[in-house]
Amino acid sequence: MRTLVVTNDFPPRQGGIQTFVAALLARRPPDSLVVLASRSPGWEEYDAALPYPVVRRPTGMLLPTPATARAATDLARRHGCDTAFFGAAAPLGLLAPALRAAGVGHLVGATHGHETGWVALPGARQLMRRIAGGLDVLTHISEYTRQRLAPALGGATRLAQLSPGVDVELFTPDADGTAVRRRYGLGDAPVVVCVSRLVRRKGQDVLVAGWPRVLARHPGARLLLVGGGPLEGGLRRAVAAAGLEDSVVLTGAVRPEELPEHYAAGDVFAMPCRTRRGGLDVEGLGMVYLEAAASGRPVVAGTSGGAPETVREGVTGHVVADPRSPDGVAATVNHLLDDPDRARAMGAAGRAWVEQRWSWSSIAATFATLLDPAQR
Known part of the structure; x- marks a missing residue:
């Protein structure tokens, strides 16, 4: 054939x-x-x-x-x-x-x-x-x-x-995020990472809006936004306006071969995607959730399109019921940061699921x- x-x-x-x-x-x-x-x-x-x-x-x-x-x-x-x-x-x-x-x-x-x-x-x-x-x-x-x-x-x-x-040999829990943490001054802080193009559907704006609520519970936490896109300028202004420059890092565009170490730099992956424009702007699936899971990280996803299909709710991560809500997103992130052992177990479950299914x-x-x- x-x-x-x-x-x-x-x-x-x-x-x-x-x-x-x-x-x-x-x-x-x-x-x-x-x-x-x-x-x-x-x-x-x-x-x-x-x-x-x-x-x-x-x-x-x-x-x-x-x-x-x-x-x-x-x-x-x-x-x-x-x-x-x-x-x-x-x-x-x-x-x-x-x-x-x-x-x-x-x-x-x-x-x-x-x-x-x-x-x-x-x-x-x-x-x-x-x-x-x-x-x-x-x-x-x-x-x-x-x-x-x-x-x-x-x-x-x-x-x-x-x-x-997912390339499970490339995206793996064995990837080393030390250099990325050093580059952005993250130290040993708990890090929430989002890897995606900076557009409104992906929800980085909601992560930033909810970040003060995360800091109120986890003062040393850091938010690492990986990627470039048209929302970058607005996000940088929002970070500055909220006085979050010390805890929120925007990396700009990153080469594909550098992505595994950026996933590895995080403890939790979060991208609260939402559907926009009456259903015309929607997440078909959401490969970043699966790459993060393959990297052994628990994931926080939004409800847009096929994104919930990339998460086994309560097993590999969570789907935020209202991804437009800064309070709801922050509460879900806090839930994972509150219990690092449980978060790591979710990451391990995600890795096993991706190997089997994806x-x-x-x-x-x-x-x-x-x-x-x-x-x-």
Whole structure:
């Protein structure tokens, strides 16, 4: 079985979907793959190190144009591809009829969370239904996204869960956060860490607003906000206005390879995400919770979208009932800081759960099953 992978989202361009697609392919037999992708800076060097062929269209954005359709069908014929996988089904899944006409018998497309916003809009909903109708399987990353997609698609295709996985060799309790603690002057203080882009949905603003309530109970605690984004300026102003400069640290953007040590610098992970804009701005799943759990940290999550699915309530962490409430968020954080032994036990339980359910080896096995036409 050989699979043609058609994707705009592919390294060396960075992003969650790019990481997802590359990690799936890294766990497939190299001689079973051929990739059609767009170009991004550094693509020649990146492709030269891969064990499977990659063909790059001369564009920074791969769209379902006639030229892309010709390139895809040509590759499918030349390499004898009997399956195809769309790294993001919308909109490249529109190429499915052309590939089926070229002899590709089994087509799978992935969704990643933003499609739940698409199906809330009449025109985009019709497009998603058309895309789904051309596929044998459409994947979703969480039960939340399935519940949003299924009614809009009206049974146009089979839905199956294919979530991103966690690199349990990279995100591990053995990671050393000492250098990060030293860099930001955290010392031996209890540290609450949040790793994410700084945007309102993620809830860093609520963490800052509730932080005085944490300090009232744990005067030596520190809040480490890891990441950059459009909310950074506003957060820095809020920290200064509240006189929290000595206890709240904003790191700015951090390189991906440095993230494990930043998780390790924390005792508790917290990101009280909330849904915004009438459901259009929502957390599809929340990989940072799983990375934190793999790192052996208890997690505090919000209620947005699929985020609660990343937490075993009371076992690996807690979901805050009202992530917009500084009091509620602070109380949940305090609950974990109050009992370090229990927090560590939750972290250990989270690590075990991620190894069992969310590791890339488990996700890769699911992917292999979905690519198999016999599993239809």
